[in-house]
Amino acid sequence: xxxxxxxxxxxxxxxxxxxxxxxQNPDLTFLDSAATAQRPEVVxxxxxxxYTTMNANPLRGLYRLSVEATEAIDEARKTxxxxxxxxxxxxxxxxNQIVFTRNASxxxxxxxxxxxxxxxxxxxxxxxxxxxxxxxxxIPWQQLCRATGAKLTYLRLDDDFRITPEEVAAKIxxxxxxxxxxxxxxxxxxxxxxxxxxxxxxxxxxxxxxDGAQSVPHVPVNxxxxxxxxxxxxxxxxxxxxxxxxxxxxxxxxxAMPPFLTGGEMIDxxxxxxxxxxxxxxxxxxxxxxxxxSFATKAAIDxxxxxDMAKLEARERELATYLTDRLNDLPYVDVIGPKDGSRHVxxxxxxxxxxxxxxxASILDMSNVCIRAGHHCAQPLLNYLEVENRATCRASVxxxxxxxxxxxxxxxxxxxxxxxxxxxxxxxx
Amino acid sequence: xxRSTPASLYNAQFMDHVAHPDYKxxxxxxxxxxxxxxxxxxxxxxxxxxxxxxxxxxxxAYQGHGCAxxxxxxxxxxxxxxxxxxxxxxxxxxxxxxxxRGEETDDSKLAALDEAASLKDVSHMPARVKxxxxxxxxxxxxxxxxxxxxxxxxxxxxTMPPHTHDGxx
Numbered sequence: 001x002x003x004x005x006x007x008x009x010x011x012x013x014x015x016x017x018x019x020x021x022x023x024q025n026p027d028l029t030f031l032d033s034a035a036t037a038q039r040p041e042v043v044x045x046x047x048x049x050x051y052t053t054m055n056a057n058p059l060r061g062l063y064r065l066s067v068e069a070t071e072a073i074d075e076a077r078k079t080x081x082x083x084x085x086x087x088x089x090x091x092x093x094x095x096n097q098i099v100f101t102r103n104a105s106x107x108x109x110x111x112x113x114x115x116x117x118x119x120x121x122x123x124x125x126x127x128x129x130x131x132x133x134x135x136x137x138x139i140p141w142q143q144l145c146r147a148t149g150a151k152l153t154y155l156r157l158d159d160d161f162r163i164t165p166e167e168v169a170a171k172i173x174x175x176x177x178x179x180x181x182x183x184x185x186x187x188x189x190x191x192x193x194x195x196x197x198x199x200x201x202x203x204x205x206x207x208x209x210x211d212g213a214q215s216v217p218h219v220p221v222n223x224x225x226x227x228x229x230x231x232x233x234x235x236x237x238x239x240x241x242x243x244x245x246x247x248x249x250x251x252x253x254x255x256a257m258p259p260f261l262t263g264g265e266m267i268d269x270x271x272x273x274x275x276x277x278x279x280x281x282x283x284x285x286x287x288x289x290x291x292x293x294s295f296a297t298k299a300a301i302d303x304x305x306x307x308d309m310a311k312l313e314a315r316e317r318e319l320a321t322y323l324t325d326r327l328n329d330l331p332y333v334d335v336i337g338p339k340d341g342s343r344h345v346x347x348x349x350x351x352x353x354x355x356x357x358x359x360x361a362s363i364l365d366m367s368n369v370c371i372r373a374g375h376h377c378a379q380p381l382l383n384y385l386e387v388e389n390r391a392t393c394r395a396s397v398x399x400x401x402x403x404x405x406x407x408x409x410x411x412x413x414x415x416x417x418x419x420x421x422x423x424x425x426x427x428x429x
Numbered sequence: 430x431x432r433s434t435p436a437s438l439y440n441a442q443f444m445d446h447v448a449h450p451d452y453k454x455x456x457x458x459x460x461x462x463x464x465x466x467x468x469x470x471x472x473x474x475x476x477x478x479x480x481x482x483x484x485x486x487x488x489x490a491y492q493g494h495g496c497a498x499x500x501x502x503x504x505x506x507x508x509x510x511x512x513x514x515x516x517x518x519x520x521x522x523x524x525x526x527x528x529x530r531g532e533e534t535d536d537s538k539l540a541a542l543d544e545a546a547s548l549k550d551v552s553h554m555p556a557r558v559k560x561x562x563x564x565x566x567x568x569x570x571x572x573x574x575x576x577x578x579x580x581x582x583x584x585x586x587x588t589m590p591p592h593t594h595d596g597x598x
Contacts, residue, residue: 356496358470362557365434374469389471389495419439420497423448 001325006318013402015307020044022400029369029408034186034214034347034396037239039300046299047241050292058291059265059282073100073291076298077281083301084212084231085222086248097254099281100289101245104213105136107232108180110247110284111209112140114257115230119177119207121150126175128206130155130163130192131384132185135377137211137232141180155181155197156384161190161338168200176206183215187376187394188337189320189347191219198228207253213237217398218316218346220309229253235293240300244293247284254280261286312399319397320344323406327395330410332417336385336392347396349376352416354424357393363419364412371395371409435550439497442547447497452507456490461575465567467559472499476567478510486510486518496560498551503564505545515572522569528552529561 002010016022018040022030030038050072056065058073077095081087086094101107121127127141131154145152153171155163163181172179179201183194198208208228215221216231217238223231230253235244249257259266259277263286268276277283304312324341327333327350336349352360357373364371372394375382382390395409456462459477466473474493481487489507493500506525510518525542527533531552539546551561 356470358496358557358560359439359498362434362498362554363439366436368433375471391471419444420447423444423497 002318002322007322007403010315010318010322010403013400013404015400016402018042018303019400025368027368029367029405029412031395031397031401031405031409032370032372033217033237033398033401034394035372036236036242037217037398038400039239039241040303042303043239043241043296043300046296047292050295054295055292057288069291072295072298073289076294079298079301080246081248083221083305084216084233084248085224087224094251096279096281097248097251099247099249099254099284100294101232101247101284102243102290103236103245104211104232104234105245107234107245107247108137108209108211109140110260111180111230111232111257112144114260115178115207115209115253116144116148118257121145121148121177123149123151124175125150125177126153126173127151128153128155128172128176128179128181128201130181131157132188132190132192132378132381133180133182134186134211134213135379136213137180137182137209138380141178150177151175154380161188161343163192163197165196168197172197172200172204172206174204176201176204178207178209180209180211182211182213183221184218184345184347185337185378185381186214186347187349187378187381187392189344189349189396190338191215191343191345194228195226198226202227214345214347219313223248235297235300238300239303240297241290241293243290244297246297249280251280254284257284259283259286263287265289307399315399316346316397317342319399319401319403319406320346320348322403323395323397323409324348326406326410330413330417332421333413336387346398347394349392349394351388351392352413352420355416355420356389357391359420360393360413360416363416364409367408367412367415369409369412434554438548438550438554440547442544443497443501446501446504450500450504452490452504453492453500454490455492456488459488459490461571463567463571463575465563465570467495467499467563470495470499470560472496472560472563474499474503474564474567476503476564476571478568478571480515484514486513486515491564495563496557498548498557498560499563502545502548502561505543505548506564506568509543509545510568519569519572522565522572525565526562526569529558 019038021038054068056069058070077098078093080098081093081095086097155171158164184191194210201208210228210231212231212233216233230249233246236242266278266283266286268278321341327335332353334351361373374391456477460480462477464475472495474491476491478486479488489510491503529551548561551557
């Protein structure tokens with residue numbers, strides 16, 4: 001439950017005006033930030049600034065423009081590194097630990113395809129993931145295990161949607177070579193103790209990979225503190241452009257991994273029969289990259305920092321709590337996940353009793369309320385939870401939402417029930 | 430924003446098919462039975478018809494579960510198909526497909542779909558087209574596969590409509 005002061009806080013919204021799509025559509029209620037965030041104007045300006053003031057192909061040029069473009073990308077790497085705590089003992093950001101990809105999925109595929117061969121998995125080895133993984137942190141490992149004969153082991157949840165220390169100790173053992181777990185579930189909204197999981201992984205000599213796609217935009221993430229080996233996330237969920245993914249890794253881990261894609265800009269030298277790879281991060285960035293997108297990702301992070309990330313996080317916690325509380329209060333709604341709102345990072349999954357989530361989403365759309373409905377790219381989780389139709393509704397908040405957005409969602413759900421309540425009651429009678 | 434879901438779709442007539450389906454039951458001795466599924470939604474239905482001595486559809490029925498659009502559409506379709514020849518039924522299935530994909534908008538032609546013409550709004554909801562089409566695709570496939578050998582029961586493999594991914598993140 002929120003205090004009167006907290007309720008008053010989320011009634012205010014000093015952020016919406018910074019987001020052109022939201023500002024231009026005051027009737028729109030956007031509650032699908034877990035799928036993609038809205039972009040602040042400064043991010044759009046940054047894309048334009050790149051192309052209008054420094055457009056040249058980075059890395060290769062010997063002229064001023066290309067050097068500026070290269071420096072802009074290096075600055076972006078440093079900003080991202082600082083944002084996730086990838087700093088050395090002196091606190092200097094480790095930009096060369098930041099690899100740009102297209103999205104978190106590509107980052108995770110890169111890891112599965114290049115860490116996999118390095119580790120050399122066989123039938124006696126295990127890869128451990130959790131049952132709440134998004135398909136992008138599931139299929140790459142599933143296919144790697146199918147190809148190598150290694151065993152794919154799932155960390156499962158207790159009745160309170162937690163991965164218990166006992167489960168971690170039981171599943172991660174001497175045969176485990178790689179552990180890859182999401183920090184925040186894109187369906188349940190719960191946060192996993194990936195620091196404890198990383199500690200266990202390292203005890204048994206396994207690598208620890210973290211899917212940060214849903215955590216980096218919403219909670220303070222410090223890769224040094226977590227002591228993971230690799231982390232994947234995407235720019236578009238934190239207000240940056242679509243098409244930019246990030247892979248962070250410890251230098252010694254990235255250095256030891258072979259390249260993923262080969263070609264231009266990722267080599268030091270090439271002969272007719274062999275090639276010498278460029279150092280990380282270039283080794284993993286074949287071909288011309290979306291430099292403007294990288295530059296705009298820096299703008300997105302600078303924007304979050306300028307608004308005080310801790311303040312934004314606190315606001316998002318309040319919004320998620322208010323959202324969960326309102327849904328819990330609806331007699332015809334079942335929250336799928338913790339009933340305690342404070343355990344939700346941005347996302348809350350729910351179902352309207354007896355109504356397919358796709359119908360719920362369509363009817364909410366009549367009131368311009370945008371939520372996600374379906375399997376959320378987490379079919380094994382929905383099977384595991386035995387949710388009806390193997391699908392749920394999901395509302396997810398960001399700091400640019402406010403109390404009125406959630407109130408409009410609830411009004412829309414009342415409308416769903418006014419249409420369907422009679423039909424559902426009749427069917428059950 | 431004028432791109433949102435048309436408010437008219439979930440009307441009283443539509444909801445009556447959801448709450449009180451007339452054709453949702455297990456048929457005895459069907460001529461053909463066919464299973465259809467939308468893997469991305471979890472909509473599933475098994476459709477059955479009985480062909481009479483005059484070669485026309487004498488009885489139509491379905492069983493299954495899924496969203497209201499898929500279920501109401503199946504009930505409306507069943508009602509429409511009674512007394513049609515398999516060839517007429519196939520033509521109506523094709524017409525329905527053209528309607529929900531927005532390729533046929535002429536109301537005088539769509540009148541042949543009777544009540545199912547009220548699902549025209551689905552053409553403005555690309556994500557729901559596969560839901561509305563499920564029953565019709567299942568029936569069309571069943572009749573096209575099975576109409577050469579009336580009297581036999583053709584329980585064919587899954588109808589697999591084009592997969593629409595609904596969770597790209």
